[in-house]
Amino acid sequence: MPKGQPSVVPQDGLTTRQRRNRPLLMVHTGTGKGKSTAAFGMALRAWNQGWPVGVFQFVKSAKWKVGEERALKVLGASGEGGSVAWHKMGEGWSWVQRDLEDSEEAAREGWEQVKRDLAAETHRFYVLDEFAYPMHWGWVDVGEVVDVLRARPGTQHVVVTGRNAPQPLLEAADLVTEMGKVKHPMDAGQKGQRGIEW
Template sequence: MEIEQPPVDRERIIPTGERRGLVLVHTGKGKGKSTAAFGLALRAHGRGKPVLIYQFMKVPSARFGEHRIFEKLGVPIIGLGDGFSWKSKDLDHSAELAREGWARAEATIRSGDHFLVVLDEIMYPLRYGWVPLEQVLTCLRERPTHVHVVLTGRGAPDELIALADTVTEMTMVKHHFKAGVPAQRGIED
């Protein structure tokens, strides 16, 4: 590692646009997409803003770490699915749940009642064709101007990336699974 001098001067750029709701996308093959979205949810909740989290691949009865803490904090986190496709016993039912889940999420976004809406793992239903991309894009374009929406999952479609205000691609540099270390509660759940 090369030692650097701390910066002492910095050009300050002052934004000239209006504050408005943002569309944020967390995508890529690396870890941390949902975790980053949950961090934003905590930040907004900490400022007293109404937040709602939808998880497209988790079952409604899921009790992972994020469910436990959000429940304690009073942040609704709602499972809309029946697990990842490789665990599903009926993909037609999985698709139906995704469409029903999208209808709920769309109504929430359009209502304007929440400052932040998280659509966790929505990229899977989009990529599988269970939720029409154009419906999601239209809703994001037409949402109330104060509503922020975070969408997570691998393989974000180019059209969504083009529409988004901020896109972060998580890149895997190294992963403990490859060294044979199993998933651990409190880290991967």
């Protein structure tokens, strides 16, 4: 819980207000739990501000994050806050009509849509969930990602999650949190359970 006192005041020609409202690029990485969960928790704040929220899930699992998805969709439909658009690679991106051959192609299609949405300023808060993986695997060029994110127009906050976030992304990010595993129930032989893991 930061107390609001920056440790340095940079010579960047910005007023405190301009600096305060600068759009953020955030990365949640590391081997521990909570990377995606914290990103979806942040989306609650964005929703509360009335901001349009865009979620892109760069994974192919059906089981994970159903709770977050349903909650965010109920919130988006409630009319009490911002809208919520939820895009899932695992079910085939909604804007792609043809069958995608493989995960690599699907990941690239997801990134193309993120680029279009950033250019159009479609959302104000983006969750690029597990997007660190396609960069790590070389499916999406991290140099291009950094260039596009650095040049994004307006006030669009972006949070990227996933293990092995590449170094150029970490360097470009305003905020990086590393979730470290200290202890996990699976170490004691316990499998994941409903309501906790998904």
